[in-house]
Amino acid sequence: MKNLERWYYPKSIPEALELLAEGGGKVKVIGGGTALAESRSPDIVALVDITRIDALQHATVEGDGRCTLGAVLTAHHLAEWLNAPPVVARTLCKAAGTISHRMHRNVITLGGNIVQLYAWSDLPVALLALDAVCVLQSAKNGTRRLPIRKLTTVHPAKELLFHEMLTQVEIPALPARSGGTFVKFARTETDYAFATVAARVDLDGDGVVSDCRIVVGCAVPRPVRLEALEAMVTGQDPSPGLAAEVGSRVGTHIRPLGDFRASAAYRAELCSVLVKRALLECFDQVVGVAAIERGEGA
Amino acid sequence: MKVTFMLNGRAVSYDARPDEMLLEVLRREGWLGARRGCEDNNCGACTVIVDGKTVLACATFAAQVEGRSVTTIEGLGDPANPHPIQRAFVDAGAVQCGFCMPGMILSTKVLLDETPTPNLEAIQDALDGNLCRCTGYVKVYDAVQRAAAALAAGEETT
Ligand SMILES: Cc1cc2nc3c(=O)[nH]c(=O)nc-3n(C[C@H](O)[C@H](O)[C@H](O)COP(=O)(O)OP(=O)(O)OC[C@H]3O[C@@H](n4cnc5c(N)ncnc54)[C@H](O)[C@@H]3O)c2cc1C
Numbered sequence: 001m002k003n004l005e006r007w008y009y010p011k012s013i014p015e016a017l018e019l020l021a022e023g024g025g026k027v028k029v030i031g032g033g034t035a036l037a038e039s040r041s042p043d044i045v046a047l048v049d050i051t052r053i054d055a056l057q058h059a060t061v062e063g064d065g066r067c068t069l070g071a072v073l074t075a076h077h078l079a080e081w082l083n084a085p086p087v088v089a090r091t092l093c094k095a096a097g098t099i100s101h102r103m104h105r106n107v108i109t110l111g112g113n114i115v116q117l118y119a120w121s122d123l124p125v126a127l128l129a130l131d132a133v134c135v136l137q138s139a140k141n142g143t144r145r146l147p148i149r150k151l152t153t154v155h156p157a158k159e160l161l162f163h164e165m166l167t168q169v170e171i172p173a174l175p176a177r178s179g180g181t182f183v184k185f186a187r188t189e190t191d192y193a194f195a196t197v198a199a200r201v202d203l204d205g206d207g208v209v210s211d212c213r214i215v216v217g218c219a220v221p222r223p224v225r226l227e228a229l230e231a232m233v234t235g236q237d238p239s240p241g242l243a244a245e246v247g248s249r250v251g252t253h254i255r256p257l258g259d260f261r262a263s264a265a266y267r268a269e270l271c272s273v274l275v276k277r278a279l280l281e282c283f284d285q286v287v288g289v290a291a292i293e294r295g296e297g298a
Numbered sequence: 299m300k301v302t303f304m305l306n307g308r309a310v311s312y313d314a315r316p317d318e319m320l321l322e323v324l325r326r327e328g329w330l331g332a333r334r335g336c337e338d339n340n341c342g343a344c345t346v347i348v349d350g351k352t353v354l355a356c357a358t359f360a361a362q363v364e365g366r367s368v369t370t371i372e373g374l375g376d377p378a379n380p381h382p383i384q385r386a387f388v389d390a391g392a393v394q395c396g397f398c399m400p401g402m403i404l405s406t407k408v409l410l411d412e413t414p415t416p417n418l419e420a421i422q423d424a425l426d427g428n429l430c431r432c433t434g435y436v437k438v439y440d441a442v443q444r445a446a447a448a449l450a451a452g453e454e455t456t
Contacts, residue, residue, distance in 0.1 A: 001316075001317045002317065004316040004317040005316055006299075006316065007299070007316060007361040007364070009364060009365070030359075030362070033357070033358065033359055033362055034339075034357055036359075037319070037357045037358070037359065047316075047359075047361070049361070049362060049364075051362075052365075076351070100427070101342070101426040101427030102352055102405065102408075102423070102424060102426060102427060103342065103345055103352045103353055103354045103405075103427045104339070104354070104427070106351040106352060106353055107351075107353055107358070189426055190426055190427060
């Protein structure tokens with residue numbers, strides 16, 4: 001960022017939005033700065049440090065279980081968020097706690113982790129399993145709400161207009177019988193993962209799966225929902241056999257990346273196993289099938 | 299530009315380029331306790347405390363600490379008057395070449411501020427980003443436990 005000249009420290013959202021709109025694309029938001037620290041962009045002339053805006057720091061749960069999360073919450077804050085509803089805790093908060101090490105988790109922001117979407121970005125994987133909605137605000141266009149699903153289809157950096165800022169993430173309420181998990185496979189606790197999986201399973205009153213989310217991250221260029229496999233689970237009774245069957249099909253629904261850490265074929269196999277485990281864990285949370293499997297009775 | 303912040307309890311105002319890292323500025327101003335190790339997010343030797351939380355000075359823009367409160371190892375204690383955590387590291391034999399120690403000790407400081415009696419898992423998690431190529435960590439974990447005990451026993455802090 002050799003042409004970087006100025007820093008701004010706005011105290012309110014409108015102030016920040018005004019700076020972005022006037023900047024014509026040369027003024028960028030900075031959250032934790034962990035990605036921008038690596039930036040070589042000659043186009044950025046000013047940075048807007050949004051971490052001092054009080055209106056972006058909230059983590060609230062409504063009476064019905066809906067959550068709203070401010071864009072500058074750090075990964076550490078999310079990892080330690082004690083009031084999170086159970087499924088949010090098991091997906092989003094767990095994912096946040098697996099990111100790199102404490103010095104990074106202390107600064108990486110929710111907004112930065114979403115907007116600067118890398119293959120290894122962990123929070124969007126969990127947010128896809130939670131049907132999260134991102135709130136984008138602009139001094140020119142007002143507010144729009146984009147499902148994380150839509151935001152991650154192309155790339156958030158392409159989807160966001162230069163004058164837009166991600167201000168908060170909304171997580172809808174989940175049914176009472178809902179299970180969720182996030183699993184990561186990495187060489188060490190702080191290394192980039194080989195693969196991550198987030199899953200969510202909702203049950204209806206009859207104990208049948210009413211909705212399901214299966215998301216794969218890290219092994220693919222951007223996190224993806226495996227909708228064909230989700231459909232295989234929906235409408236079924238949760239069982240270890242179903243988890244194994246769905247897991248065995250993962251390889252035909254993703255095009256994994258291969259690199260020096262792991263080959264594409266290895267990652268495909270890994271994702272199969274992780275999806276099976278994730279589903280089993282969700283089933284276990286909602287009906288205790290793993291307990292049945294272990295012969296411990298219903 | 300000028301960056302104005304609290305450093306080890308004193309207000310300072312240092313010159314910095316807008317794209318300059320905190321590590322550069324601290325070292326130029328003589329605060330060599332923030333170590334220049336990998337300069338690439340990996341080793342943790344440049345760890346400093348900003349508003350009560352550890353961060354990597356090599357990956358933090360100096361401008362990000364404007365108005366904030368920064369602590370380097372120099373803010374904890376010195377050879378004549380070491381902080382109980384520093385004394386515990388020496389007593390436990392956790393210091394060999396010493397290069398990683400400022401980061402290790404500052405991470406320990408934040409850990410013990412938040413969790414006065416951490417278990418081994420919490421200690422390992424807190425020191426995850428601080429690499430040491432000498433000790434093999436066993437004595438480091440021992441040192442953190444000694445420090446926790448010393449602080450609990452009310453040893454004087456600086
Ligand atoms: C060594 C290392 C290991 C890492 N490992 C992992 C890992 O395992 N898992 C993981 O998930 N992450 C990991 N990360 C973090 C990840 O790579 C990104 O650096 C991080 O998510 C960026 O967040 P930030 O808040 O620091 O963003 P910044 O660097 O502040 O910003 C990144 C980009 O997003 C834009 N932006 C930020 N916030 C907003 C907003 N609210 N609205 C609009 N635009 C915005 C900025 O303008 C910029 O273009 C790692 C980082 C490092 C350096």
